[in-house]
Amino acid sequence: MSCALRAPPRSPLSACLPKPRPDAVRRAGGRRSVAFGPRALSARLTELLPDFPQVSVCVAFSGGADSTALLGALAATRAAPLELRAIHIDHRLHPHSRRWSAHCARVARALAVPLTVLSATVAPLPGESLEAAARTVRYRLLGEALRDGEALLTAHHEDDQLETVLLQLLRGAGLAGIAAMPARAPLARGFLVRPLLAWSRQELVAYLRARGLEWIEDPMNSELRLDRNYLRARVLPAIRERWPAAATTVTRTARHAAEAQRLLDELGRADVARAAFGARLSAKVLRALTPERRRNALRYWMTAAGYRPPPASRLEEIAGPVLAARSDAQPRVSWPGAVVLREADLLSLSASPGPGDRASCPPGASPLPEVSWSWGRGRSRVLPGYGGRLTLKPDERGPLDLEALPATLTVRGRRGGERLRPVRGGPHRALKSLMQEARVPVAERGRRPLVYAGDTLIAVAGLWLDESVQASAASRRRARLVWSAAD
Known part of the structure; x- marks a missing residue:
């Protein structure tokens, strides 16, 4: 297949779009929404970001029609002192992906918007689709690239919301799935914002045509073997013909579901707080809950730690047999991306190895993403996939010498064979031995972030510092390296 650039001429997808409406003002999401434009x-954006335009904004720019309309309209506002930039993720899944990156660079240059191009490596976990794996990698890279307090803008629109709700219903999703995509949500050090949910794709394409802006048509969008494409091409035209306001009413349903889910989250947060022992949960406390509250608490715990909850059958296994097992049984349940292990009375949650990693990972190890941390620009760093954040807190009695740190640190998970010198003047020790002596739970050993200066392991988050960065009486700038697991 080959990629195609689209400009004012008719797009191939236009046949799947609803017919134009004569009025420039339409109802979306239960309220009036004017025609799309700067x-x-x-x-x-003023509604979603109260400080707009005194904010830093980053657009997730694929080069498709939707993100091109978003970037073009934002660039046209030129609302000072708005800081605007864009990021393009090259998933390297299509032979023309480099051309798409080059196209995005040309568009961004024409709009005078700084663009960063990041390359992704997509490796689906067992049972995970290529599309789901690409989405996970994409949001991880975007989250890592976000600056403190920055808003990441994506171009999801009203039609995307309709498709998402219908797909979730067909897959038997619960309230969280039916609630679909929120207009704003936390992401890494900033926010994820979807400002286009009030407009249809037709309106965005009309904006592009009126201004002669080109965009990319990904040939994968016409692959009917993909559920979303089939729904878009074969099902939604019939729904819209019979129920023209379907997108609006389904969006209303999503809002109701989101409200109900927020109440469940409040309940889950309270139940998890009662069952929590650090980052782990007490099986005894969870068993005292009703089955419904137990499952809700487990889902909340997993989501809050940054993991996608398991399929219903796996969740039932954790909420039932795993919690009811003997204290010495050490049962575990895994699914793509995560594993739950019970040791004695406590449940632990950690990342599971990806395909091809099982043989190379020692017990307790996990192939967590490698994260770069320029600590001089931000003393706190959220670590996607690790379930928490690292913070350098200045402390005149702290054990760490800030002046011994390089400007950029690297964080990664265990790979086996790590060694450091935790006692000044003492011998180098194997990390495996240190964790065994400290009785760190097996499930937590692979999740604990390891901090490197170049190739040298200098810290195990929340546990040990290497001699090379330990403060001495002569140290002028001291700090503590604090590991905060997700609540």
Whole structure:
């Protein structure tokens, strides 16, 4: 297949779009929404980001019609002192992906918007689709690239919301799935914002055509073997013909589901707090809950730690047999991306190895993503996939010498064979031995972030510092390296 650039001529997907409406003002999400453009977009961003335009904004720019309309309209506002930039993720899944990156660079240059291109390596976990794996990698890279307090803008629109709700219903999703995509949510050190949910794809394409802006048509969008494409091409045209306001009413349903889910989250947060022992949960406390509250608490615990909850059958296994097992049984349940292990009375949650990693990972190890941390620009670093954040807290009695740290640190998970010198003047010790002596739970050993200066292991988050960075009486700038697991 080959990629295609689209400009004012008719797009191949236009046959799947609803017919144009004569009015410029339409009802979306239960309220009035003016026709899409720079002014309307600015008004919507002011609602979602109270400090707009005194904010830093980053657009997830694929080069497709939707993100091109978003970037083009934002660039047209030029609302000072707005800081605007864009990021393009090259998933390297299509032979023309480099051309797409080059196209995005040209568009960004024409709009005078700084662009960063990041390359992704997509390796689906067992049972995970290529599309789901690409999405996971994409958001991980985008989250890692976000600056403190920055808003990541994605171009999801009203039609995407309709498709998402219908797909979730067909897959038997619960409230969290039916709630679909929120307009704003936390992400890494900033926020994820979806400002286009009030507009249809047709309106975005009309904006592009009126301004002669080109965009990329990904040939994968016409692959009907993919559920979303089949729904878009074969099902939604019939729904819209019979129920023209389907997108609006389904969006309303999603809002109701989101409200109910927030109440369940409040309940889950309270139940997890009662069952929590650090990052682990007491099986005894969970068993005292009703089955419904137990499953809700487990889902909340997993989501709050940054993991996708397991399929219903796996969740039932954890909520039932795993919690009811003998204290010495050490049962475990795994699913793509995560594993739950019970040791004595406590449940632990950690990342599971990806395909091809099982043989190379020692017990307790996990192939967590490698994260770069320029600590001079941000003393706190969220670590996607690790379930928490690292913070350098200045402390005149702290055990760490800030002046011994390089400007950029690297964080990664265990790979086996790590050694450090935790006692000044003492011998180098194997990390495996140190963790065994400290009785660190097996499930936590692979999740514990390891901090490197170049190729030298200098810290095990929350546990040990290497002699090379330990403070002495002569140290002028001291700090503590604090590991905070997700609540």
